[in-house]
Amino acid sequence: MSDLTANPALAAWLAKALEADEARVTGARKLSGGAIQENWALDVATGGQDHALVLRRDAPATIGASRTRAQEYALLDAAHAAGVLVPRPVGFCGDAQVIGAPFAVLERVAGEGYGPKVVRDTALGGDRDALARELGRQLARIHAITPEAEVAAILGPRPDDPAVAEIALLRGWLDDLGAPHAGLEWALRQCEIHAPAPGGVVFAHRDYRTGNYMVDAQGLTAVLDWEFAGWGDPMADIGWFCAACWRFARPDLEAGGIADRAHFYDGYEAQGGRLIDPARVGWWEVMAHIRWAVIALQQEARHSSGAERALHLQLTGRIADTLDWAILRMTAPGGITP
Amino acid sequence: MTPRGIDLLVQAATELREGLAPRLSGAARYQALLAANAVATAAREARAAPHLARAEEALADLDLAAIRAGAHDSDSALHARLRACAAIRAWIADPRSLSAQDRAEHLPEDLHDT
Numbered sequence: 001m002s003d004l005t006a007n008p009a010l011a012a013w014l015a016k017a018l019e020a021d022e023a024r025v026t027g028a029r030k031l032s033g034g035a036i037q038e039n040w041a042l043d044v045a046t047g048g049q050d051h052a053l054v055l056r057r058d059a060p061a062t063i064g065a066s067r068t069r070a071q072e073y074a075l076l077d078a079a080h081a082a083g084v085l086v087p088r089p090v091g092f093c094g095d096a097q098v099i100g101a102p103f104a105v106l107e108r109v110a111g112e113g114y115g116p117k118v119v120r121d122t123a124l125g126g127d128r129d130a131l132a133r134e135l136g137r138q139l140a141r142i143h144a145i146t147p148e149a150e151v152a153a154i155l156g157p158r159p160d161d162p163a164v165a166e167i168a169l170l171r172g173w174l175d176d177l178g179a180p181h182a183g184l185e186w187a188l189r190q191c192e193i194h195a196p197a198p199g200g201v202v203f204a205h206r207d208y209r210t211g212n213y214m215v216d217a218q219g220l221t222a223v224l225d226w227e228f229a230g231w232g233d234p235m236a237d238i239g240w241f242c243a244a245c246w247r248f249a250r251p252d253l254e255a256g257g258i259a260d261r262a263h264f265y266d267g268y269e270a271q272g273g274r275l276i277d278p279a280r281v282g283w284w285e286v287m288a289h290i291r292w293a294v295i296a297l298q299q300e301a302r303h304s305s306g307a308e309r310a311l312h313l314q315l316t317g318r319i320a321d322t323l324d325w326a327i328l329r330m331t332a333p334g335g336i337t338p
Numbered sequence: 339m340t341p342r343g344i345d346l347l348v349q350a351a352t353e354l355r356e357g358l359a360p361r362l363s364g365a366a367r368y369q370a371l372l373a374a375n376a377v378a379t380a381a382r383e384a385r386a387a388p389h390l391a392r393a394e395e396a397l398a399d400l401d402l403a404a405i406r407a408g409a410h411d412s413d414s415a416l417h418a419r420l421r422a423c424a425a426i427r428a429w430i431a432d433p434r435s436l437s438a439q440d441r442a443e444h445l446p447e448d449l450h451d452t
Contacts, residue, residue, distance in 0.1 A: 322435035325428035328421045
């Protein structure tokens with residue numbers, strides 16, 4: 001991957017995608033982050049024009065919840081077409097011969113995306129209440145997407161009851177891990193008892209949280225990480241965004257560690273989102289902790305299986321232990337509360 | 339692990355975090371802080387080991403399929419046992435993931451620090 005600047009096949013593919021006679025990769029550097037995939041910053045020159053791009057391809061080992069790069073690209077493309085603030089899609093290359101694996105190329109968006117920093121550094125993101133409202137508006141736009149045939153095929157059948165489907169999915173993931181996790185079993189059962197009745201099902205982002213969008217000094221610059229997008233309860237995205245486990249150093253700011261919930265809710269409802277149902281959101285906040293705990297265990301399993309030995313994966317597994325404690329507090333017999 | 343062994347880990351974590359990490363930047367600094375966190379976690383796990391073993395022993399005969407099937411839905415005693423075990427594991431992973439009050443209420447006396 002270090003020879004992206006000296007790869008004629010990549011240069012030819014980029015020239016075509018950028019509608020230019022020829023393209024030259026003048027710079028390539030690996031970006032931090034990306035447990036699931038590798039991101040490379042590419043500087044590309046075509047004629048007299050310079051392009052700042054990002055190339056995304058799979059990391060050495062990927063977790064079960066992840067879609068293919070081609071599917072992720074199609075989902076992002078659909079969001080772009082619907083007017084959601086995303087990096088402009090440039091093209092997808094399914095030919096593994098070009099750089100060794102299929103890859104997507106997007107326009108590079110300026111800004112900071114690292115969740116703890118976005119929460120801590122209030123010089124970022126502009127006015128925080130306005131940022132929360134804007135994130136609410138963007139989510140309402142996502143929930144209004146009506147998938148075209150290609151995207152609908154990726155999403156598969158629309159679940160009748162996303163709550164029941166999510167419980168079944170997480171139990172399946174737990175079973176795949178092989179080791180017993182009694183606290184999570186307990187919590188999933190309590191959530192099952194108190195699951196909300198089926199309601200509306202929409203195109204959902206399914207990983208909409210602080211850490212998965214970018215901000216500059218003025219405000220939001222892009223909504224990222226589309227690989228989990230699919231059918232869902234609209235309140236599940238709201239709950240995932242507000243869940244205590246995604247507020248980083250500001251648990252008091254219930255909308256993603258950046259603002260009070262009211263601003264996020266206002267933006268969502270004003271843009272035509274569904275009416276917020278606090279009880280349903282609360283249930284999904286508890287489920288958010290369980291989902292994150294299972295994903296943390298999956299990441300640890302990437303290390304322990306030998307697929308990718310890494311200390312950061314081991315320590316992510318330890319996060320599941322702190323989540324387990326929080327989850328058991330939320331799921332005492334008799335009712336669940338986030 | 340002997341208290342001397344635990345003390346070795348505690349000191350190694352301190353020197354990684356306070357001695358080495360501040361002299362580094364970028365990915366190297368991050369790596370040093372991860373290592374400090376890992377060593378400190380191992381020290382806490384060694385300290386908590388006897389308590390954790392007892393808490394896990396109290397859950398040894400648990401039938402997870404029965405929980406899933408609904409046989410323990412109102413079982414407050416089971417919930418309390420699960421919580422006692424989870425509190426120790428959470429403290430090992432990150433003592434600050436429990437409030438001071440939670441540590442006082444839910445952890446053995448020798449695990450109240452952060």
